[in-house]
Amino acid sequence: MKKVIISEKPSVAKNIADALKIKGKQDGYYEGDDYIITWAFGHLLQLWDAKDYDTKMAKWKMDNFPFIPEQFKYKVKSDPRNRDKEDLGAKKQLKVIHSLIKRADVDGIVSACDFDREGQLIGDSIIYNSKTKKPVFRLLLNEWTPNEVLNGLASLRPNTDLRPLQDAGVSRQWADWTIGINLTSAATLKYQKGSGKALNIGRVLLPTLKIIYDRDLEIERFVPETYFKLSALFKTSKNEEYEGTYNEKETEKFKDKSQLEEIVAKLEGHDGVVTDKKVEKKRELPPFLFNLSNLQGYITSKYKGWTADKVLKVAQSLYEKKFITYPRTASSVLEESLAGKAAKVLDNLKKELPYKDEVVFKKSKRVFDSSRVESHSAIMPTYMMPKSLTADEAIVYNAIKNRFIMQFMPAAEYEETRITTEIPEAALAGVFLSKGRIELVEGWKKVEKIDSKETLLPNVQIQEKVAVAGTDLSTHQTKPPKHHTEKTLLRVMETCGKGHEEEDSTEMMEAILAGFSIGTPATRAETIKKLKDIGYIEAQNKNLICTELGRRLVETFPIHELFDLEFTGRLEKTLADIEKRRVAKDEFLSMIFGFTSESVEKIKAGEATILQEVKRERKSAEALGKCPECGEGSIIEGFKGYGCSNWKSGCKFVVWKNDKFLAALKKKPTVTMVKSILKNGFANVKGLTSKKGTKFDAILRYEKNEEKGYYSWKMEFPEKTAGPAKKGAPARTRKTSNPTA
CATH class of the missing domain: 3.40.50.140 (Rossmann fold)
Known part of the structure; x- marks a missing residue:
C-alpha cells in the first residue's frame, strides 16, 4: 500500500x-x-x-x-x-x-x-x-x-493534532471574507461615485494605512524650534587638540543664545582644567538572527529598489531550493534542539573564511532559547550550499548566512573615553564634555566589514591644564520625525507599536511573543503592496506617503475600530490564542459577525461623502487593418485577442493573445505583428525561443486552411542572398515542418 x-x-x-x-x-x-x-x-x-x-x-x-x-x-x-x-x-x-x-x-x-x-x-x-x-x-x-x-x-503526526492550527486558519479566512465583502461593498456604495472599482476595506489594510497617515500628520504639524550649542577647542601642552561641548544641567541644547554668548565672553583669557576622565571597555554583541520582518527591513533599507514583498519572494525561493529554513517566522532565536544541526551548518560555512579560526560554535541562550520561539525558529542557512544563485538570491542568502556566522564570532570591543573639562576662573555653572571611541577588537563586524566610527582623544591626565584655543557657537533646529519606510512600518506592524524602537532588543522579542501584531510575517509585505496598488499610499524613494484618497478614507470612514492598532492587535492575538487552544473558533467568529453587522448599520446611518469618483474612459479601438476573412470589418484589439469588428454579424476571425503556437515559442502577438500580417501577409519576428531554449528569428504567416476552415501559423526562415530583396517582400525563405526544433 x-x-x-x-x-x-x-x-x-x-x-x-x-x-x-x-x-x-x-x-x-x-x-x-x-x-x-x-x-x-x-x-x-x-x-x-x-x-x-x-x-x-x-x-x-x-x-x-x-x-x-x-x-x-x-x-x-x-x-x-x-x-x-x-x-x-x-x-x-x-x-x-x-x-x-x-x-x-x-x-x-x-x-x-x-x-x-x-x-x-x-x-x-x-x-x-x-x-x-x-x-x-x-x-x-x-x-x-x-x-x-x-x-x-x-x-509523522496525526493531522487531528493540528486541529487548532486549522481552526485559526479557517477563522482568519472567514473573518477576512466577512469584513472584506461587507464593509468594502457598503463603503463603496456609500462613499464612491461611479462603478468598476472598489474602496477596499480590510482588517489589516486600515490600521496599516493609519500608521502612515499619523506619521504624515505628525510631520505636517511639526513646528521646528531653534536651539544653540557651544563647543570649545582645547589644546594640551603637547599641542594636541580635542573638542568639548558645553553641558549644563545635563543638556547641551540651549534656547537662549545670549546665555551662551555670555559664557563665550567669560572664557576669554582663561585656561581649562581636566577634572575627570573615565575610560571604559565595552562589548558590542551582533544583532539577533533574522526573522522575516527584520530581514525585509535590513534588505529594503540597504538596497535600492527592493520592497518587503520582493524580499519575501526571494526568501521563499531560497527556502524551496533547500538553502534556508522556513522564512515566514516571527522568531529571532533558534529552538534549543537545533544546536547540533546549527553546529554542522556552521562547520560547512566557515571552511573557506579567512577568519575561520575566530568562528567558534557555542550554545548560548542568546541564540538558542526555546522559550522565545513562536512556532518557527529564526531564519538560518541549511547544510545545502548553493553552487549558483541569481543576483537577488545572493543578496538575501548572504545576508542570512552572514547574520548566522556573526552569532559565533567574538564580540566587538571598543574603548570609550569621557573627559570633563572645567574653566575654574570663569565660574561657569556647567562643564565641557568630550567623548572618544577606539576599536579594540573587530569581532563579528569582520563578517560584513562594518566600519566602526572612531573619535580619538589625546591622553590627558586629571588636573592637567589645557588652553582654550577657540569657541564655536552654532545654531540648530529640531527636525520633524521621518516618513515611514518599509523597514520602520514593518517594525510597527510587528508589535502594534510596542517596543519597536530597538529591533535587536530583548524587549522587542518579548513584544512579538505577546502576539499583538498587525497581520503575520507572511502577510505584512502583501498588505503594504496592496495599499500601493489600490492607491491609498505611494512610495517616494524609500518613503511611504498617504495619498489624498488614503487621507480622506481615514478622516471619513466611521468604523474607527479598524484604524485602531490595539483593536487589530487583539484580533491577531485571538487568532494566535485559537492555535494554542485558549480561545474557541466559534467564539471568535461570533464576535466578528456581530462587529461586521454593527459596522454595516453604522455606515448606512452615517453621512454620505464622496471619497472617490470613478470615471470610465472609453477608448476608441484602433483599426489595425482590413479583416482577411469577411473583407468588410476592421481588425481591432480586444481584451483576449485581435478580432474582427464585424463579429456581431458572425465573422469569427481572431488572433488570440494566448495563442498556443506562439506561446510554445515564448512569444505573444503584438499590434505591430498583426498590422504587418494584415498589410503584407507576413511578419518578421525576432527573439523566438526553440524547445532547446535557443533564440532565433523567423517569418510568420497566419493563413487559412481552406479545407478545414480555420487559420493557422506557418513559419519560414530567411536565407542569405547575394542581392537585396525587393522592398515590401520577405527575403528568400526556407520552410520548416518542425519550427520549434
Whole structure:
C-alpha cells in the first residue's frame, strides 16, 4: 500500500521526490514504491462569492448588506483574468489529487504543506473536500533538505493534532471574507461615485494605512524650534587638540543664545582644567538572527529598489531550493534542539573564511532559547550550499548566512573615553564634555566589514591644564520625525507599536511573543503592496506617503475600530490564542459577525461623502487593418485577442493573445505583428525561443486552411542572398515542418 503526499507547490514536491529518490513523474504527480507525491499551487480552493449563495447578491445594493452565510462553502479558485470562470489549471490538479486519494492502493494521506496557519488551511481544504475517510497525517518541517524530509516522514503526526492550527486558519479566512465583502461593498456604495472599482476595506489594510497617515500628520504639524550649542577647542601642552561641548544641567541644547554668548565672553583669557576622565571597555554583541520582518527591513533599507514583498519572494525561493529554513517566522532565536544541526551548518560555512579560526560554535541562550520561539525558529542557512544563485538570491542568502556566522564570532570591543573639562576662573555653572571611541577588537563586524566610527582623544591626565584655543557657537533646529519606510512600518506592524524602537532588543522579542501584531510575517509585505496598488499610499524613494484618497478614507470612514492598532492587535492575538487552544473558533467568529453587522448599520446611518469618483474612459479601438476573412470589418484589439469588428454579424476571425503556437515559442502577438500580417501577409519576428531554449528569428504567416476552415501559423526562415530583396517582400525563405526544433 502507498501514501499520497500533498505539498503546497510543485518545487517542494520535487524536493520530496528527490529525497526519496523517486524519478517516475506522471501528469501531476511523482510515483514510487511507497509514496505518491502530488502538489497544489497554493490555494486550489476559495470561499464562495456572495452571489454564489444568493443570486440577488450579484448586484451591490445597500439593502443586501450585511450578508453573512449560514455555512461557508468552497469552490475551485477563480481564473485571475476572469473571476466568473474556474481556474482550469487548479481544477485539473484538484481532480488529479482527489483521484490519487481515492485509489484502492492508497491507505493514507500526508499533508506536506507549510507548517503555518495558511499551509494547514491549504492542505486541509483539499483533503477534506475530497470526502475521504482514510487516515490523514502531517509532515512538519522547517526545511526541505533530504535529511529533514526522511526524518520527517519517519515521525509523522496525526493531522487531528493540528486541529487548532486549522481552526485559526479557517477563522482568519472567514473573518477576512466577512469584513472584506461587507464593509468594502457598503463603503463603496456609500462613499464612491461611479462603478468598476472598489474602496477596499480590510482588517489589516486600515490600521496599516493609519500608521502612515499619523506619521504624515505628525510631520505636517511639526513646528521646528531653534536651539544653540557651544563647543570649545582645547589644546594640551603637547599641542594636541580635542573638542568639548558645553553641558549644563545635563543638556547641551540651549534656547537662549545670549546665555551662551555670555559664557563665550567669560572664557576669554582663561585656561581649562581636566577634572575627570573615565575610560571604559565595552562589548558590542551582533544583532539577533533574522526573522522575516527584520530581514525585509535590513534588505529594503540597504538596497535600492527592493520592497518587503520582493524580499519575501526571494526568501521563499531560497527556502524551496533547500538553502534556508522556513522564512515566514516571527522568531529571532533558534529552538534549543537545533544546536547540533546549527553546529554542522556552521562547520560547512566557515571552511573557506579567512577568519575561520575566530568562528567558534557555542550554545548560548542568546541564540538558542526555546522559550522565545513562536512556532518557527529564526531564519538560518541549511547544510545545502548553493553552487549558483541569481543576483537577488545572493543578496538575501548572504545576508542570512552572514547574520548566522556573526552569532559565533567574538564580540566587538571598543574603548570609550569621557573627559570633563572645567574653566575654574570663569565660574561657569556647567562643564565641557568630550567623548572618544577606539576599536579594540573587530569581532563579528569582520563578517560584513562594518566600519566602526572612531573619535580619538589625546591622553590627558586629571588636573592637567589645557588652553582654550577657540569657541564655536552654532545654531540648530529640531527636525520633524521621518516618513515611514518599509523597514520602520514593518517594525510597527510587528508589535502594534510596542517596543519597536530597538529591533535587536530583548524587549522587542518579548513584544512579538505577546502576539499583538498587525497581520503575520507572511502577510505584512502583501498588505503594504496592496495599499500601493489600490492607491491609498505611494512610495517616494524609500518613503511611504498617504495619498489624498488614503487621507480622506481615514478622516471619513466611521468604523474607527479598524484604524485602531490595539483593536487589530487583539484580533491577531485571538487568532494566535485559537492555535494554542485558549480561545474557541466559534467564539471568535461570533464576535466578528456581530462587529461586521454593527459596522454595516453604522455606515448606512452615517453621512454620505464622496471619497472617490470613478470615471470610465472609453477608448476608441484602433483599426489595425482590413479583416482577411469577411473583407468588410476592421481588425481591432480586444481584451483576449485581435478580432474582427464585424463579429456581431458572425465573422469569427481572431488572433488570440494566448495563442498556443506562439506561446510554445515564448512569444505573444503584438499590434505591430498583426498590422504587418494584415498589410503584407507576413511578419518578421525576432527573439523566438526553440524547445532547446535557443533564440532565433523567423517569418510568420497566419493563413487559412481552406479545407478545414480555420487559420493557422506557418513559419519560414530567411536565407542569405547575394542581392537585396525587393522592398515590401520577405527575403528568400526556407520552410520548416518542425519550427520549434
